[in-house]
Amino acid sequence: MSERSEFDVLVVGGGPAGIAAACCAAEATPRVAIVDDNPALGGQIWRDEPAPSTSQSAIWYQRLARLPVQIIAGTRAFAQAGPHILVAESEDGVCELAFRKLILATGARERFLPFPGWTLPNVMGAGGLQALARSGLTMRGKKIVVAGTGPLLLAAAAHLRQSGAEICLIAEQASRRHLIVFSVRLVCHSSKLQDALALRRELAGVPYLTSCWPAAAQGKEKLESVMLRRGAKTWSVDCDYLACGFHLVPNTELAALLGCGVEQGRVRVDDLQQTTVPDVHCAGEPTGIGGLELSLVEGQIAGHAAAGAPDAARGLFAKRKGLRRFAAGMDRAFALRPQLRSLPQADTLVCRCEDVPLGRLREHSSWRAAKLLTRCGMGPCQGRVCAPAVEFLLGWNVESVRPPVFPVRVESLTTTVTGAPPTLS
Amino acid sequence: MVIIGAGIIGAACARECALAGLRVAVVEADFVGGGATAAGMGHIVVMDDSEPQFALTRYSQQLWRELASELPADVEYMACGTIWVAADEQEMQEVRRKHDFYGARRVPTEILDPRALYEAEPHLRPGLVGALLVPEDLVIYAPCAARFLLRQAQARNCDLHMGTVKGIREDGVVLQDGSVLQAGTVVNAAGTWAKELTPGLEMRPRKGHLVITDRYPGFVRHQLVELGYLKSAHTLTAESFAFNVQPRITGQLLIGSSRQFGVEETSVDNHIIAGMLARACQYLPELSRMSAIRCWTGFRAATPDKLPVIGKCPGHEHLYLATGHEGLGITTSLGTARLLLDQLLNRAPAIPLEPYLPGRVMETAHA
Ligand SMILES: Cc1cc2nc3c(=O)[nH]c(=O)nc-3n(C[C@H](O)[C@H](O)[C@H](O)COP(=O)(O)OP(=O)(O)OC[C@H]3O[C@@H](n4cnc5c(N)ncnc54)[C@H](O)[C@@H]3O)c2cc1C
Ligand SMILES: Cc1cc2nc3c(=O)[nH]c(=O)nc-3n(C[C@H](O)[C@H](O)[C@H](O)COP(=O)(O)OP(=O)(O)OC[C@H]3O[C@@H](n4cnc5c(N)ncnc54)[C@H](O)[C@@H]3O)c2cc1C
Numbered sequence: 001m002s003e004r005s006e007f008d009v010l011v012v013g014g015g016p017a018g019i020a021a022a023c024c025a026a027e028a029t030p031r032v033a034i035v036d037d038n039p040a041l042g043g044q045i046w047r048d049e050p051a052p053s054t055s056q057s058a059i060w061y062q063r064l065a066r067l068p069v070q071i072i073a074g075t076r077a078f079a080q081a082g083p084h085i086l087v088a089e090s091e092d093g094v095c096e097l098a099f100r101k102l103i104l105a106t107g108a109r110e111r112f113l114p115f116p117g118w119t120l121p122n123v124m125g126a127g128g129l130q131a132l133a134r135s136g137l138t139m140r141g142k143k144i145v146v147a148g149t150g151p152l153l154l155a156a157a158a159h160l161r162q163s164g165a166e167i168c169l170i171a172e173q174a175s176r177r178h179l180i181v182f183s184v185r186l187v188c189h190s191s192k193l194q195d196a197l198a199l200r201r202e203l204a205g206v207p208y209l210t211s212c213w214p215a216a217a218q219g220k221e222k223l224e225s226v227m228l229r230r231g232a233k234t235w236s237v238d239c240d241y242l243a244c245g246f247h248l249v250p251n252t253e254l255a256a257l258l259g260c261g262v263e264q265g266r267v268r269v270d271d272l273q274q275t276t277v278p279d280v281h282c283a284g285e286p287t288g289i290g291g292l293e294l295s296l297v298e299g300q301i302a303g304h305a306a307a308g309a310p311d312a313a314r315g316l317f318a319k320r321k322g323l324r325r326f327a328a329g330m331d332r333a334f335a336l337r338p339q340l341r342s343l344p345q346a347d348t349l350v351c352r353c354e355d356v357p358l359g360r361l362r363e364h365s366s367w368r369a370a371k372l373l374t375r376c377g378m379g380p381c382q383g384r385v386c387a388p389a390v391e392f393l394l395g396w397n398v399e400s401v402r403p404p405v406f407p408v409r410v411e412s413l414t415t416t417v418t419g420a421p422p423t424l425s
Numbered sequence: 426m427v428i429i430g431a432g433i434i435g436a437a438c439a440r441e442c443a444l445a446g447l448r449v450a451v452v453e454a455d456f457v458g459g460g461a462t463a464a465g466m467g468h469i470v471v472m473d474d475s476e477p478q479f480a481l482t483r484y485s486q487q488l489w490r491e492l493a494s495e496l497p498a499d500v501e502y503m504a505c506g507t508i509w510v511a512a513d514e515q516e517m518q519e520v521r522r523k524h525d526f527y528g529a530r531r532v533p534t535e536i537l538d539p540r541a542l543y544e545a546e547p548h549l550r551p552g553l554v555g556a557l558l559v560p561e562d563l564v565i566y567a568p569c570a571a572r573f574l575l576r577q578a579q580a581r582n583c584d585l586h587m588g589t590v591k592g593i594r595e596d597g598v599v600l601q602d603g604s605v606l607q608a609g610t611v612v613n614a615a616g617t618w619a620k621e622l623t624p625g626l627e628m629r630p631r632k633g634h635l636v637i638t639d640r641y642p643g644f645v646r647h648q649l650v651e652l653g654y655l656k657s658a659h660t661l662t663a664e665s666f667a668f669n670v671q672p673r674i675t676g677q678l679l680i681g682s683s684r685q686f687g688v689e690e691t692s693v694d695n696h697i698i699a700g701m702l703a704r705a706c707q708y709l710p711e712l713s714r715m716s717a718i719r720c721w722t723g724f725r726a727a728t729p730d731k732l733p734v735i736g737k738c739p740g741h742e743h744l745y746l747a748t749g750h751e752g753l754g755i756t757t758s759l760g761t762a763r764l765l766l767d768q769l770l771n772r773a774p775a776i777p778l779e780p781y782l783p784g785r786v787m788e789t790a791h792a
Binding site: 081087368369379380382402408409412413 | 569
């Protein structure tokens with residue numbers, strides 16, 4: 001039988017948005033918890049920080065430590081057991097998490113686009129390779145091409161370089177013109193400008209090519225070189241790794257499962273970060289990719305609102321407004337150019353779980369038809385990787401959410417019933 | 426002729442008729458194989474609840490076996506056989522009864538003692554008393570099978586129209602956009618939706634849940650079904666679960682099965698999933714640690730006597746029905762198509778077709 005805990009405010013996701021939400025909620029209401037599927041809090045960006053004591057994260061961690069927030073780590077919410085109850089799985093079993101108010105701060109994941117050779121070993125996500133470097137994979141002397149789009153490329157490149165790698169070049173698909181417009185905005189945000197300047201210093205001497213993207217990854221057993229394209233020109237660069245990512249995709253699956261309105265891949269929220277479902281708030285990347293600062297502000301607003309302190313939340317609206325404008329600018333600057341739709345060939349795999357090439361998808365008229373008739377998106381990742389690519393490549397609506405939102409042990413699905421176990425006929 | 430619906434039934438009928446030289450148009454509202462056909466397990470199984478059920482399932486299974494060499498790889502044809510597992514002496518009696526029943530009708534079966542059973546399926550829980558192996562039962566992937574059948578029809582004499590039929594008339598069908606497809610014969614093969622176009626048909630949707638796991642090749646080698654299945658499939662009330670696990674060619678395990686009347690929502694019900702999986706874990710304890718990647722639901726079109734409706738609709742010269750296949754439509758699609766064509770051409774059928782004629786389940790006919 002599963003354990004059951006009850007909270008005034010339950011936060012799903014312990015990244016910056018979730019931590020900020022939990023802090024603000026716990027300052028006004030007693031029973032607050034954060035559930036996160038990783039062993040430690042911090043989310044994508046703070047999780048493996050080597051020295052939190054000197055950074056912004058430290059301030060938040062200290063604030064959190066002073067509050068009676070229950071941390072439920074290594075535990076993943078995967079379904080709803082009933083109104084106001086989530087079910088979550090950990091190594092030890094399943095638990096039911098009942099709440100009065102829920103804050104979804106489930107973050108984002110990298111978007112991958114298929115191109116010939118992208119499934120070769122050593123072609124990695126930019127964030128993924130960064131995480132591997134943090135967890136001890138040796139980067140010293142490795143040659144790395146960083147490619148794709150978004151501000152994350154710079155952060156990843158800087159970090160990999162610090163770890164001893166040689167960054168051959170950074171290929172950014174966005175055009176120089178788009179980026180200039182964006183940098184003008186950057187100037188209006190002094191903290192972001194400083195980050196950007198710091199990154200630039202760390203990447204001094206590394207070629208940064210705009211309007212440039214990977215046309216193919218080449219190699220026999222594993223990656224040996226990357227073919228890059230810029231305008232009419234193509235050339236190959238030898239390297240050990242290709243760190244590649246095409247910006248981020250909001251993690252909206254849990255919100256969708258709970259019935260929250262999702263539009264254009266983002267969870268819809270009102271001023272108080274409340275979703276279309278009463279008592280369910282959402283903060284951070286799921287409402288649209290906006291970066292760390294916006295995640296923190298949205299988290300705080302959601303935390304205040306969920307704890308019944310809307311006035312405290314309102315005090316942050318102006319700050320959020322500025323950051324959202326910035327985020328919208330970022331979306332425009334790093335929007336995927338249409339030419340990227342012709343990156344994959346007919347025989348390029350789109351779904352790596354089930355080995356489905358693009359050519360087989362093109363025979364179909366919708367995501368559901370393609371899934372059922374080609375098995376695309378039916379593997380263990382359940383389309384988490386290929387669906388955002390397919391949405392961009394073929395323009396299909398790829399939403400389809402069923403419990404469990406993550407793969408779980410069969411036994412976890414047998415114990416999700418509140419009260420007595422089901423009677424067997 | 427016009428066939429409404431490109432599920433496995435409509436597709437099989439289209440193929441049969443087109444190969445016989447009829448000019449066929451199929452109208453499909455969603456996509457080929459996207460209805461109940463996309464939800465089902467794809468177990469091609471001989472069943473013996475009644476003589477007519479046996480006759481149609483066996484006849485159809487033979488047709489699938491004949492077709493085997495033509496099926497493309499994506500139909501995932503797998504001749505894995507069924508093992509009916511007996512948990513106690515009462516169920517073992519059922520094993521012997523089934524063995525005699527099938528034997529008398531020349532369906533090969535083999536009674537397994539516990540040793541043979543555990544040799545065949547080492548992961549079953551200890552303490553089972555025996556089983557019946559039905560080696561000619563098989564498994565396919567139904568959506569791709571429907572597409573294959575329809576493509577064969579299209580290669581001969583069949584057009585696929587994407588659209589929704591709004592009504593059936595004497596001279597054909599009216600589509601949602603108001604256009605008319607003219608035809609001398611209309612076949613309603615719209616699955617659980619058939620009732621909307623042919624009112625008076627006594628048919629209820631019976632919901633089922635399924636769960637698929639990650640890949641565990643070789644863990645299970647046959648489709649495993651408990652004999653308690655018979656008890657639960659018979660109940661026409663409330664909800665029931667039975668142990669029913671199928672190996673897929675990918676190494677995945679497809680876990681069923683549940684049956685529910687009176688539920689219309691397509692959403693997954695945790696309570697049903699829990700009951701169904703708990704049952705499955707009782708038989709295959711190691712299943713509990715395996716990774717489940719997705720749950721879904723589907724609706725079976727159930728008639729009161731659990732037999733399909735195949736033939737001319739009473740009171741209509743030009744309208745035929747091919748629906749009501751409950752939990753066996755993937756199996757019986759090929760037989761259904763043959764029996765339909767036999768009626769259209771006034772040919773002698775290979776099995777008696779009276780038990781499937783629509784009159785028995787038309788409310789107007791009873792009135
Ligand atoms: C791969 C990657 C690398 C990045 N690297 C950088 C970088 O170097 N620099 C930078 O400025 N920004 C980076 N970002 C962006 C950064 O993550 C965000 O700006 C910021 O962390 C957003 O905070 P968040 O709280 O909204 O989400 P996140 O930090 O993503 O936190 C969400 C948390 O929720 C957990 N979670 C999700 N669903 C569930 C569930 N159902 N049950 C339990 N837990 C759940 C996740 O595992 C995660 O821990 C990166 C993003 C990604 C995806
Ligand atoms: C959980 C579950 C497990 C099952 N397991 C098995 C099994 O192992 N073995 C087995 O043999 N059977 C099994 N079945 C049963 C089998 O799936 C069905 O009997 C079979 O798929 C029915 O096929 P159909 O073509 O009649 O219906 P459908 O596949 O539903 O096709 C009907 C088609 O008609 C279309 N349509 C409807 N209305 C209109 C309209 N107005 N205009 C145009 N088109 C329309 C629909 O879009 C649909 O594509 C199972 C069923 C379920 C639910």
